[in-house]
Amino acid sequence: MREFELIREFFQREQADLLLEDKAQASVILGIGDDCALLQIPANQQLATSVDTLVADVHFPADAKPEDIAERALRTNLSDLAAMGAEPLWFTLALTLPKSSNYVSEEWLRGFSRGLFRAANKYEIVLVGGDTTSGPLSITIQVMGAVESHHAMRRDGASIGDFVCVTNSLGDGAAALAVMQNRLALNADHEHYLRERFYRPTPRLIESGLLKGIASAALDISDGLVADLNHICEASDLGAVIDVENLPLSPALLAVGDLQQARTWALSGGDDYELCFTVSPEKMPELAMLIAQEKINATVVGEIVAGVGVQCELEGEAYELTAQGYQHF
Structure with missing residues (x-):
């Protein structure tokens, strides 16, 4: 299966089946399918963004169920938004798949997609783009969210006696x-x-x-x-x-x-x-x-x-x- 066929079959089509709240959907002016996504940050809020890469046999067992791998990948990234007090809105996915293994099978991809969108639906976050390539199995997810201007929780605010x-x-x-x-x-x-x-x-x-x-x-x-x-x-x-x-x-x-x-x-x-x-x-x-x-x-x-x-x-x-x-x- 070619790259764009893979994206349409396992990610763009699955995304269309999600029932997310109006706020998350309305903030996506243009999603998957173009060179860039066009996103509208809610009024009087700041963008919070974080990116992490998970590598097979470093951050998860390579032989784990694809549903489990996908859920872990998205949930751990969402934890960074939680740390800042931000509300999830969008995420991108870069998926690196080995050529000669079962990771490129339709069964594996369908399971991965199922787990990914189960977590996305639970936390009301929209996939707006990404990339696929070949190489050692790794998953890079960038999450984006919104927090009220100047209300993000940061690391530098502690004081003696806290x-x-x-x-x-x-x-x-x-x-x-x-x-x-x-x-x-x-x-x-x-x-x-x-x-x-x-x-x-x-x-x-x-x-x-x-x-x-x-x-x-x-x-x-x-x-x-x-x-x-x-x-x-x-x-x-x-x-x-x-x-x-x-x-x-x-x-x-x-x-x-x-x-x-x-x-x-x-x-x-x-x-x-x-x-x-x-x-x-x-x-x-x-x-x-x-x-x-x-x-x-x-x-x-x-x-x-x-x-x-x-x-x-x-x-x-x-x-x-x-x-x-x-x-x-």
Whole structure:
């Protein structure tokens, strides 16, 4: 199948079947099929955009189901929009496919397309263009969204005394990888939960919408809490202390039976795609109200302090990490 036939069959036609809200559709003046897409940014909003490449056997197992690969690729990119408090609008896809493999089969492409548009429909984001080429299997997705002018959550707003918080639980992504690599065996329910967390992480778009005006700084946790919190510290020219005892761990992670390993995965395992954010003492009552109303699941895990870098403590004593986080190079 030629490139443009492939695009029409598995992406343009599938896109036409989506039922997205009027706002997302109306913002696309011209979508797939021309040299460029023509897009209308909503009034009084700024464009937020991010791009990531996922490579087979680096960011996902090459033999994974194509539906799972596609959902993971889009959802992890949407997490970047959530980190900034942006609402998803559009995305582009560049798909590199090996020539001599089952990846170019119609069955694989149909499965990939099905997973991709299932996630796109759930999060109401429109595919507006992209590219296909041959080479080692990799997926590049650029997501674009809108955020009210001057209301984006950034990394450089933390202050001394701010609380460090995270959404939901940490360490599940690393534990899932251990399961898939046969380094960890749990019961079927826990393993299913962990695989879902790996292939279908939830971009915390609802939570980020609630945190705008409360969080002083924010980002998503992709490389591990310590490594990513360090980005907030560097941008804000401050340090942070994490209370290891307060790390939120899921029942599946606790079922590992090795608390030190579970904590290591929570601190430096990566692939969680939760939000890490800071909140001033003055704003903490607002966050506490959201937690009490069960509108957001968040835990205080530390504090912003004077200094440089991220330190970990357990019961008042320094807690030494064996790994600092995922390294891309």
